[in-house]
Amino acid sequence: MTDVWVDGNELAGPLRELFDVDVTVARGRCVGCGREGMVAEAIVFDRAPGLVARCPGCNSVLLRMVRGPGRAWLDLRGVTCLEFALPDTP
Amino acid sequence: MARTAILGRLIWRVATVAEIREETDAARTLVLDVPEWPGHVAGQHVDVRLTAEDGYSTQRSFSIASAPDSSTLELMVQRIEDGEVSPYLAGVASPGDRFELRGPVGGYFTWQTADPAPVLLVAGGSGIVPLMCMIRTRAAESSRVPFRLVYSVRGPSAAVYATELARRVRDDKGLDVAYVYTRAVPDGWPRPPGRLDAVRLGEAGWPAQFEPSCYVCGPTGFVEAAADLLVAAGNAPERVKTERFGPSGG
Numbered sequence: 459m460t461d462v463w464v465d466g467n468e469l470a471g472p473l474r475e476l477f478d479v480d481v482t483v484a485r486g487r488c489v490g491c492g493r494e495g496m497v498a499e500a501i502v503f504d505r506a507p508g509l510v511a512r513c514p515g516c517n518s519v520l521l522r523m524v525r526g527p528g529r530a531w532l533d534l535r536g537v538t539c540l541e542f543a544l545p546d547t548p
Numbered sequence: 549m550a551r552t553a554i555l556g557r558l559i560w561r562v563a564t565v566a567e568i569r570e571e572t573d574a575a576r577t578l579v580l581d582v583p584e585w586p587g588h589v590a591g592q593h594v595d596v597r598l599t600a601e602d603g604y605s606t607q608r609s610f611s612i613a614s615a616p617d618s619s620t621l622e623l624m625v626q627r628i629e630d631g632e633v634s635p636y637l638a639g640v641a642s643p644g645d646r647f648e649l650r651g652p653v654g655g656y657f658t659w660q661t662a663d664p665a666p667v668l669l670v671a672g673g674s675g676i677v678p679l680m681c682m683i684r685t686r687a688a689e690s691s692r693v694p695f696r697l698v699y700s701v702r703g704p705s706a707a708v709y710a711t712e713l714a715r716r717v718r719d720d721k722g723l724d725v726a727y728v729y730t731r732a733v734p735d736g737w738p739r740p741p742g743r744l745d746a747v748r749l750g751e752a753g754w755p756a757q758f759e760p761s762c763y764v765c766g767p768t769g770f771v772e773a774a775a776d777l778l779v780a781a782g783n784a785p786e787r788v789k790t791e792r793f794g795p796s797g798g
Contacts, residue, residue, distance in 0.1 A: 463768060465792045468609050470653035471595040474558040480655040498656030499790070 490518030672766020756782030
């Protein structure tokens with residue numbers, strides 16, 4: 459195997475810099491093939507200037523995140539919707 | 549669906565190496581003091597960040613090995629791993645050294661002690677780490693949930709935590725451990741070395757009708773193969789949780 463990838467679990471820390479909830483347990487749908495799954499199940503390539511998450515079903519790019527000095531970029535091009543289990547605000 | 553909680557700001561904390569424990573020829577445990585550590589759920593990980601004098605920084609995630617009741621945080625690192633963070637932690641870091649760490653993070657690959665389902669843990673090589681955290685947490689919480697661990701290693705000398713696991717099999721009621729040796733077997737072992745297969749997983753795991761919570765962690769290829777075997781054996785895909793940490797390993 460020559461490809462080097464990990465999975466969406468690795469996105470937990472980087473995405474927590476942007477969001478107050480754990481995005482890896484959100485359920486999303488792939489634009490490419492319609493597969494639904496948790497963000498943690500994505501295939502993630504981390505040996506690049508950034509993180510690239512791909513769909514385990516069709517390999518389409520789901521999201522990309524780049525953290526730079528003083529700013530970050532988040533590209534959610536391949537996710538149509540993210541569903542979070544969220545407690546009601548009292 | 550896993551619970552979602554508002555978590556508050558994630559900050560970098562300074563961790564100090566308190567102790568180093570050699571586990572095998574290729575792996576060691578870093579015992580860390582992390583002031584005001586907020587606690588963690590079994591299976592979560594931390595990001596470690598190293599910064600050079602010129603300001604260049606690099607980071608990598610590591611699973612937490614210690615149970616939440618411990619006053620220190622334990623990580624396990626492998627000498628053979630490449631990259632920029634592991635070689636430092638595995639070869640250079642000494643007691644008193646400090647580096648940055650943030651966490652705990654990750655709510656997917658976690659075991660909640662309130663979940664009564666039987667648990668099957670499947671480890672490939674150093675994929676044992678978050679699963680060991682679950683085993684230690686189960687004991688710390690006096691949980692009676694039945695646990696089975698299937699642990700695939702190259703050979704007996706590569707089995708991290710083997711001594712502790714043997715003790716826990718004796719003392720922690722309801723924990724079973726089965727080894728799969730892929731390259732070299734102990735003297736008198738009843739089968740030749742070989743990869744984890746459906747027969748071995750069937751013997752050492754739970755019947756799918758028991759609806760176990762399955763946790764598979766290891767190198768990417770191992771995780772894909774083991775998860776496929778579990779689903780082929782009738783386990784619902786959503787009950788088979790996976791964590792991949794890249795190439796090579798056990």
